[in-house]
Amino acid sequence: MFNLLFIAIGLALLVLGGNWLLKSAVAFSLRLNISRIIIGMTIVSFATSAPELIVSINAAVDGFPDLALGNVIGSNIANLGLVLAIILLLGNIDVRKAFYITDWPVMMAASFLFFGFLYFDGVLQPYEGGIMVLFLFLFLIFLLRFQKTAVVEDLREDDKPLPLYKAVLFLGLGGVALWGGSELLVKGAVGMATLYEVSERIIGITVVSVGTSIPELAASIIAIIKKEKAISVGNLIGSNIFNLLAVLGITSMISPIYVIDQGLLTNDIWWMLGISFVILPLVFFPKGLRLGWRDGIILLSLYILFLYFTLFYGQ
Template sequence: MDALFVVLGLVLLIAGGNFLLKGSVDLSLRLSIPKIVVGMTVVSFVTSAPELIVSLQSALRGFPDLALGNVVGSNLANLGLVLGITLLIGTLDIRRSFYFIDWPAMMLASLLFYVFVVPDRMLGRTEGIIMVVVLFIFLIYLLRFQEPAIAEVPPAFVNILPLYKTIFFLGVGGVALWGGSELLISGAVGLATRLDIGERIIGISLVSIGTSIPELAASVIAMIRKEKAISVGNLIGSNIFNLLAVLGITAIINPIHVIDDHLIRSDLLWMLGISFLVLPLVFFPKGQRLGWRDGLILLAVYAIFLYTTFS
């Protein structure tokens, strides 16, 4: 039953995220919000909704390692698994904003989280507020001075839906996310107990990979269609949102205490390492481009991380 709960929870999270995305984008277009703003705020926040709901529910129900492991694991999966697989299908050209804005912002968010959580093994309300404020400053800067770091609204969502469909998508999406998070957390904790492994391991592997499935599907489909709509900057933007929005909001509502020290001594270092690794991969061997060799390196690093986690 625990495994079934995990599968059903992931299905509901993915479906709920898609429904909420459609409804949110349509509502934004009805309010005449510019596409750039929609792409950088609504779309990016909604695609992080599964991580937010799972982390928040985990923290509120007394499973802080599951909350932290979910976000740290999702960031690792976004770069190691999603970007790695995407690069095996085709190459990605890197924009100038990557090494001037996107990558430095991701590293800043990662280091900020590391500095906040390591000294006292917790992420408190004050730290959460600071992280959310930093996110808003970053978004305001992008809106005013830079090209969007988050993908704009997909063409499929440009046509405005009838109002009743918008309300339906928002309602069903919200309920599906809530129900999916309940099932996923119950199943994950049950599996951890049954298999005698920590919540952190379940969160940083199974749960995080599951909540990264929408990003993986979108990236692979876009690359197969040769739309080149997915870039490394988009995944980096997702990682920034996961750290500053998901953990920031969760900590404001309910401070997160670290129970398993492996999150501090190992997982966070892996997250910082793979985040840094993307920069030299962009410049070597051909410069300002990521190809299949880079994809193999990222997948290998992610595989080693999973191996060391379970060993």
């Protein structure tokens, strides 16, 4: 009972914290006059990845590395198989050429880099985390250097910058809520794993990963409502890149992350690579550079299959 309560309160705090951090991040970026496409791929992605970062650091430091890995891998799968699927069921998305020139290749490169570091020896070392963070840094430089002027957008009336004191307040509240929420979520997740005799990996890759993906879902649906679909797709792709390179990179720099449950390597990581890869053909077929409701059904079906095989055969 208490474990469920801890998880519920923890998720609520993570959602609130992610939203407050998102407001603060966008407010600061608007003050710096950064394009909204860049905001979607960087500021928004990092803000919505903050729950994964805090939860993974907490889990790794507290001695639950499978929870940290399962959280990120499961969140990447949920971002595309669940969040993007829901968005596509709400309406079509026209995809920019930058998707297959930059965004998708970088996401796949980050995925294979993570796979290479983890699969063969079952551990993410601090120096490997440093390489992942460096790769992210180079990617951000590329975005700011070469893509800043690629899209010209007008400032919407409801995108007026917040007063500085409010931006700072939301930043502080978001940080506190994320930290408190992650503490409760990890405590509840480990408690449930112990009570029901399932691994931290299974709890991490299902309950925790979906919970920490809620900010991505909220941010993307808001972007759809505001007719900013490019930001919505950019946020999800960017969030997956940040989850791998920043969340696991920073976490492994603080403490090496060891694989305990081999299901992470025999099942979960392959699903992450597969769902990430399938986005590309869906973008081109049957209509070029467009994702529609049929693609949403395909992605949602894949996510349901992932949950089924993970829960019943991947333990």
